[in-house]
Amino acid sequence: MGTFFRRSSPYRLLSIFVLAALLIVVLPVAALAAPAQRVDSAPLAHGTWYTVQPGDTLSQIALRYGTTVSALMTANGLANANHIYTGQQLKISGGDGGNCVAYHTVTYGQTLSGIAAWYGISAHSLAHANNITNYNHIYSGQSLCVPGWSAPPPPPSSGGVWHWVTYGDTLSNIAWRYGTTVWAIMSANNLTSANRILVGTKLWIPGGYTPPPPGPNPTPTPPSPSVTTGGPWTALYYNNKDLSSTPVDTRVDPKINFDWGMGSPSGAVNSDGFSVLWTSINSFEAATYKFTSTSDDGVRVYVDGTLVIDDWNVHPATEKSGEIALSAGNHTVQVRYFEDAGVASVYVRWAKK
Numbered sequence: 001m002g003t004f005f006r007r008s009s010p011y012r013l014l015s016i017f018v019l020a021a022l023l024i025v026v027l028p029v030a031a032l033a034a035p036a037q038r039v040d041s042a043p044l045a046h047g048t049w050y051t052v053q054p055g056d057t058l059s060q061i062a063l064r065y066g067t068t069v070s071a072l073m074t075a076n077g078l079a080n081a082n083h084i085y086t087g088q089q090l091k092i093s094g095g096d097g098g099n100c101v102a103y104h105t106v107t108y109g110q111t112l113s114g115i116a117a118w119y120g121i122s123a124h125s126l127a128h129a130n131n132i133t134n135y136n137h138i139y140s141g142q143s144l145c146v147p148g149w150s151a152p153p154p155p156p157s158s159g160g161v162w163h164w165v166t167y168g169d170t171l172s173n174i175a176w177r178y179g180t181t182v183w184a185i186m187s188a189n190n191l192t193s194a195n196r197i198l199v200g201t202k203l204w205i206p207g208g209y210t211p212p213p214p215g216p217n218p219t220p221t222p223p224s225p226s227v228t229t230g231g232p233w234t235a236l237y238y239n240n241k242d243l244s245s246t247p248v249d250t251r252v253d254p255k256i257n258f259d260w261g262m263g264s265p266s267g268a269v270n271s272d273g274f275s276v277l278w279t280s281i282n283s284f285e286a287a288t289y290k291f292t293s294t295s296d297d298g299v300r301v302y303v304d305g306t307l308v309i310d311d312w313n314v315h316p317a318t319e320k321s322g323e324i325a326l327s328a329g330n331h332t333v334q335v336r337y338f339e340d341a342g343v344a345s346v347y348v349r350w351a352k353k
Contacts, residue, residue: 052088059143061090069143070131106142111263113343114198115144123262135262135342136271160188165201167257168347178205198259227351229255230333233278237265241338243275253278256335256348263344275338276346286328291350292321293335296343302334314340323353 050061058081062069069081075091084090104115112135116123127135129147138144163174171182171191185191188206197203233256237249249268256278264271291308293299296317301309308322337346 050090050092052084052086052090054086056084056086058082058084061092062143062145069145070129073131104144104146106138106140106144108140109263110138110140111261112136112138113261114263136264160204160206163203163205165197165203167255168349169197171197174203174205180205198261227349228282229257229349230280230282231255233280233335236277237269238275238277239270239273241273241275241340243277243336243338247277256346258344258346260339260344262342271344272339272341274344275336278335278337278348280333281330282333284326284328284331285352286326287352288323288325289350290321290323290353291348292319293346293348294319295337295346297340298338299346299348300336301348302336304331305334312336312338317343317345 052061058069058072058078062072072078072090072092073081078084106115112126112132113123116126123135125147126144127133129145132138161178163178165174171185175182175185184206185203188204191197231254233253235249235251235253236243236247237251238245239248249266251266258265260271262271264274265276291301291303293301293309293311294317295311297314298312299309299320300307300312301322303324303326306324308324309320310322311318311320335346335348
């Protein structure tokens with residue numbers, strides 16, 4: 001009996017040693033795991049906690065909890081909205097989510113200014129609500145918080161008509177056409193500026209429109225000078241402001257009448273710091289012609305190499321004009337344009353005097 005005990009005691013000692021080692025390894029793990037469970041289940045005074053699941057994105061989480069990506073990034077000290085991982089604990093705070101009355105998913109080709117115009121808010125408000133510092137950097141699939149927006153009331157069933165904004169429209173000529181005022185159109189459509197309307201916008205024109213009946217002997221009015229935009233135009237687009245190096249996009253534009261807003265002419269062209277060279281051969285009658293440009297930023301117009309309009313500087317949308325006498329026949333018109341930063345637009349046309 002004593003001999004057996006002495007022989008087996010080393011094994012018993014080894015078993016005790018192994019058991020003790022296992023307890024040393026296992027117990028700290030359990031102690032470290034417990035706080036994570038308590039954190040996940042215990043909401044803070046001004047928010048709650050969410051555990052990131054496979055496939056989650058910050059925008060989806062924000063939408064689910066009625067907050068914004070910006071609020072989540074601020075509450076969790078995130079520098080990159082795309083860098084979250086499965087199992088990560090995120091604090092869901094109120095942030096500025098209470099001001100988000102709609103969420104918009106960006107589609108290909110959309111711009112921040114265009115989305116803001118669609119919801120009737122400023123681009124600055126939209127950028128601020130989504131922590132966007134560069135108005136040109138939004139991407140397809142991005143979810144944007146739309147602050148302070150509410151759907152405008154439906155227009156009355158009678159007493160007005162709809163008008164689709166086309167190239168060259170202004171609020172003043174639309175108001176004149178329908179026999180109303182600029183202020184009435186702005187009020188009916190919640191517009192904050194009379195100087196900027198976007199092509200494709202649908203405007204409600206209050207008061208209806210009934211053309212006045214002609215008198216018994218209406219006095220004929222002389223037709224207004226025919227305005228033309230020429231074309232088609234061979235267009236060379238450059239990713240610099242001085243028409244240098246190799247063009248990044250070559251195409252044919254039917255007219256020079258563009259309002260790119262904060263966007264770019266195409267996927268190959270930068271939103272800022274680009275230039276364009278348009279060339280077109282057009283037929284003219286013998287007469288003096290007035291060429292007019294409206295651009296943001298610089299533009300120059302040449303006819304057969306003669307400079308007619310020189311507005312080559314950075315400025316908001318500005319109208320310039322110049323005159324030239326032309327003989328009957330074909331003449332080459334060339335337009336040079338550059339965009340510095342911000343909003344980009346250019347419109348060139350001419351008429352016989």
